[in-house]
Amino acid sequence: MAGDAKKMAVGFNHNIKHKGKPYHIQTEDSGLDNPHIITHLFVGGNILASKKTSYADIVGAENLAQVVRELMEEQHKEMLRNLVNGVYDDIDAAYSAQAQAYQPGQLRAERAPDVRLQAGVAIPRPPAAHQLPPEVVAARGAPAPPLRGDGAETLFGEDLVSEKSLDEVILSYLADDLGDRK
Incomplete structure (x- = not known):
């Protein structure tokens, strides 16, 4: 195991539709220098829930x-x-009700959106921190992961959930890789 001691296990990624909305689940190993496994649940490029397990x-x-x-x-x-x-339905619903949509590259709304509610309809407040699952509280307190700087990241994470098939993703990756070698 001497040569493999520092290697991380390959992670898992799944895109799944739940109640008509696409979610992305990602699990990764941080390796022996930081022996923990972390799983994130993304929706719309944002982390909705996380779970971190140490194997130190x-x-x-x-x-x-x-x-x-x-x-x-x-x-x-x-x-x-x-x-x-x-x-996670209640957490997602609470935050979705207050979320604003932005176009790629748009950092803020030009003006406050008009909000019109029917009589008796209220925008749900996000749950208080003590009511959230521990993995959500932990994800909110964690620092943002460092960017790799290779162009794979996007500001809003729209590349995390894709309608592409696995074959299309692999072909795209291979085409980009071959293009870099020229």
Whole structure:
């Protein structure tokens, strides 16, 4: 394991539609220098929920790669199950009601949008921090991940959820990679 000691396990990514809205679930391993597994649930390029699990207590395990892989799979499946079972529906609804839409590259609204509500209809307030799941509170307190600077990121994360098939994504990646080698 000496050569593989610093390697991270390959992560998981899934796009899933729930109640007609696309969500993206991503699970990754941070490697032995920072032994934890983190899973994020994205909607519209924003993190709706996160779960972070440390495996610092088992870094000396003989079959560490296999154990980390199994932990990643289970954590990823748990986030999928929670999404499908409606665990995050109230949080998403509360924030969606107050969200504003921006065009790519637009950093703020030109003017405040007109809000017209029917009598008796109220915009739900976001839940207080003590009412949120711990993974949501943790995600909000965590610093933003550093940008790689390779052009893969976008300001609003619209590249996270795609209608492209896996074959199209792979072909696009390979075409970009070949273009860089010329």
